[in-house]
Amino acid sequence: MGKIKLEKKFHSKNLGGQIEEHESSTVQPKLYSKPPKKKKSEDKDESIDDGLSKKILSEARLQQRELAENEAPLATHNLMKKKKGKDPVDDSDDDSENESENENEVYEPVVVDEGEDKLFNKFLNPSSQPTRTLADIIMEKIKEKETEIGTNVGTEGVQGFDARVENLFKSVGEVLNKYRSGKLPKAFKAIPNLGDRWEEALFLTEPETWSAAAVFQGTRIFASNLKSDQAQTFYNLVLLPRIRDDIAEYKRLNFHLYQAIKKSLFKPAAFFKGFLLPLLESGTCSLREAVIIGSVLSKISVPVLHSSAALLRIAEMDYSGANSLFLRVLLEKRYALPYRVIDALVAHFCNFSMDKRELPVLFHQCLLTLAQRYKEDLSPEQKQHLFILMQNQSHPKITPEIRRELANSKCRGDDDMAVEPPSLEPLSVG
Known part of the structure; x- marks a missing residue:
């Protein structure tokens, strides 16, 4: 009798038209599977469950931390219920992640010196x-696309969405x-499947x-x-x-x-x-x-x-x-960066060797990070160029640390070779 009731319940959902066809394939095995078969599948998937359980636990811990930060009550779904008559709402996906987030949660302001x-x-x-404005950017993008399509089609021109479809996406925007x-809304989730028309639907x-x-x-x-x-x-x-x-x-x-x-x-x-x-x-x-x-x-x-x-x-x-x-x-x-990237970074810093402008602290901090992480991937010539850079562009606290990192490290391709830093006297410009 229990099996018959389940069939009727599932049949009623199909009549409502609220569940898509691919969802039925995921529901039916759970409704009609027998206990012995479940045990066999569990025995077969033990190796998979270990990996999945780690991911689930990590996500659960992350959500738990977010919930601890969000003390305000969750928003109700009254608006979504009102819109059900105009635009079908997709009940298939689990949006519990979104429901656990506080709409008023913001991060602490960044203190800027x-x-x-x-x-x-x-x-x-x-x-x-x-x-x-964002509307100008999207409209310009759509007009360019329509012009391109119109040129290829010729006199047929470009037809927009049906009026009913346009109203549907506009009602989605109101939601x-x-x-x-x-x-x-289901229509919102369908936008990525519209092919070349997805930008136009997004704009609506x-x-x-x-x-x-x-x-x-x-x-x-x-x-x-x-x-x-x-x-x-x-x-x-x-x-x-x-x-x-x-x-x-x-x-x-x-x-x-x-x-x-x-x-x-x-x-x-x-x-x-x-x-x-x-x-x-x-x-x-x-x-x-x-x-x-x-x-x-x-x-x-x-x-x-x-x-x-x-x-x-x-x-x-x-x-x-x-x-x-x-x-x-x-x-x-x-990262284990390719030499080409490291060479480009060194050239980026060395371009400021003769720059008279005072550089922000971020510049010196970035150079220190490069010296700390990739000092042994630098050639002797590159280290010499960086020492010359620091003669004109220096920071009282950061630059001595950069010099120490470069001077007391091996060079690219040489296990025993170290570079002797030049004097600290600034270079004359011009």
């Missing part, structure tokens, strides 16, 4: 282009505007009006389901402007947006190309932005190839204080 901040701002790019926790939801919690959920979904180049577009057009606006307005970063940056690193190539490198290339990254985003990057493991490419690209950029901070964060990960 005024003197260091002024020195840092001297290296910002004053000729950078004015920042456009995301006030979203705090709970289930997400008005991402610039999303709540911080919705930005996190959107980053989680798109990072998992979009291709790397598409995720790069989302990071650049949606996530990066939102992060910068939030830091500029509140002098700190909302908890959900902080988590969104962590989720974006799920695709490291897209993160560097669509988020970090554009931020540094803008030449307007503030010290506060660099410290907050750098703290996220320092906590996440990144493959060595992606980090090496990022180090190489940052070292070749026009200098700003933020460059030194992110170089230091990546060097602190202690």
Whole structure:
């Protein structure tokens, strides 16, 4: 009799149309499996359970720490219930992770030294282009795409979404505007599956009006389901402007947006190309932005190839204080870097040998990190160039430590060779 009741219950869910076909395949084995078969499957999967249990325990500990920090009660799901009549809500995915997060949680403000901040701002790019609104960026992207398609199609032109579909995505945007926790609309989760039309659908939801919690959920979904180049577009057009606006307005970063940056690193190539490198290339990254985003990057493991490419690209950029901070964060990960990357880093520092400007402390801290982590990967000529650099660019507390690290270490390719530092007299310029 119990089996018949279960069949009826499952049949009623199919009539409601709230569960997709692929979910039924995951539900049926649990409903109809027999105890003996469960024992056999458990015996067969013992080796897998050990690895999965470690991941589950680590995630559980992480969530427990987050719950301990979030003392305020969770938001209710009344808004989502009201929207069920307009847009079906997907009950298939487990959003307990989101429900355990406090909508009002923010990280402590970053304390920035005024003197260091002024020195840092001297290296910002004053000729950078004015920042456009997110809506302008997305609309321009869509118009370019439509023009390209219209040229290829000819006189047929480009047809937009059906009016009903447009209204659906606009109603999704209304939900995301006030979203705090709970289930997400099905139409929102379907955006990554729209192929070349996903950007247009995304624009209809008005991402610039999303709540911080919705930005996190959107980053989680798109990072998992979009291709790397598409995720790069989302990071650049949606996530990066939102992060910068939030830091500029509140002098700190909302908890959900902080988590969104962590989720974006799920695709490291897209993160560097669509988020970090554009931020540094803008030449307007503030010290506060660099410290907050750098703290996220320092906590996440990144493959060595992606980090090496990022180090190489940052070292070749026009200098700003933020460059030194992110170089230091990546060097602190202690990768076995290719010599090409190390050579580019040395050249990056040596370019300031004749620079008369006072460099920020971040520059000297980054050079110290390079000396500590990769001193034995430097050639004798490179060490001599760095000693010459420190004759003109020095810090009373950091530079002596850098000199000690370089002088008391082996050189690349020579087990016994050490480099004698030159005198401390500054070089004459001109």
